Amino acid sequence: MVDLEVRRLGVTIPSKFVQPDGKTMYLQANVCPCGGGGIGTSVYNFNLRKLVLTPGSDAPATELPSDANLAAPASGAVAISKSSQSGSLALLNDGVTTGSETDSDDEVKGASWWGYEWPAKHRINRVEFTSGAVSAQGGYFTGRPRVQVKVDGSWVEVGAQSVSPAYPGDASAGANTTYTLTFPTVETDGIRVIGLPGGTRSFTSVAEVAVRYVAQLADGGFEAFGSGKPAWIFEGTAANGVDRGLGFAHSGANNGWIRTSGTGWSALTQKVPVVPGTTYKVGSWINASAGLPDGQGRFGVRVGSQDLASKTFGASTGYVHHEVTVTIPAGVHEVTVYAGFNAPGTDTWIQLDDFTID
Ligand SMILES: [Ca+2]
Ligand SMILES: [Ca+2]
Structure with a gap:
């Protein structure tokens, strides 16, 4: 349950470091210094990243409507993104809406995303996305970010989405600002907020992504967007x-x-x-x-x-x-x-x- 960017060299999981539980291990990968990944160095490194495997379940979701954040760490949620500048996505579900992580990676990206995958299915009808830092270089979406969910392993856009307040689609979206995306209930083991990154360096930022199943009516004003199933x-x-x-x-x-x-x-x-x-x-x-x-x-x-x-x-x-x-x-x-x-x-x-x- 981890989103790996495997555009690396010599990707291995050394058996020497597989833990007795058989699920905890370390992934070793290198990036070529000549490729911009090792500025100031001229050698490959030995880079380990902890990898924990959790067996998935296809059991139907069981939660009832509440104010709980379904992406809280105890849920087993694994945060996912296009990239992580700091290397850690722990900030996504620490409950704090200040701070900032970005997916700045020197790539002109067609999409940026922030979300979660779980080892089991959940009912979801609301995502609260809080931005991180914003500058002329990036930190915001161009246009409106959209919610996608995992259906049989593929990402599919959710229908009848509404966002409040309206997302400006430029730097005025603001730092540490929460946008609430609501939609008809979906049952899924993966969800993400995705869009085109803005700024001269083409990246987005995040401070928190909360996921909920709440008592709510979707698309009450018939203004929603998204190509999936309608609310009515x-x-x-x-x-x-x-x-x-x-x-x-x-x-x-x-x-x-x-x-x-x-x-x-x-x-x-x-x-x-x-x-x-x-x-x-x-x-x-x-x-x-x-x-x-x-x-x-x-x-x-x-x-x-x-x-x-x-x-x-x-x-x-x-x-x-x-x-x-x-x-x-x-x-x-x-x-x-x-x-x-x-x-x-x-x-x-x-x-x-x-x-x-x-
Ligand atoms: Ca946070
Ligand atoms: Ca209306």
């Missing part, structure tokens, strides 16, 4: 989608929509992790067309097909805020937030935006 699921037979930059949003550029001339129930839904016994306020903004009869729109929270709390609505002349308060029953760790309507058989639509859970 549609149920029913109506036409539906996302308006992008059409001026119909409650806030931002985008909103969800459902429209039909038919009949029957149609809704957007999302499964949301929750903590039993906790009381949540769940909100949405919905604009319903003139054709929607009173009481035929419904916004709420359910477990399976059982409503925990809901509120009906009809036609409106603009966005209306709907909110329900729900206390999660014992033993329930996931609820479904939904908003939709029973269609009257004439052209009817709703626009949806800014779902929240607090």
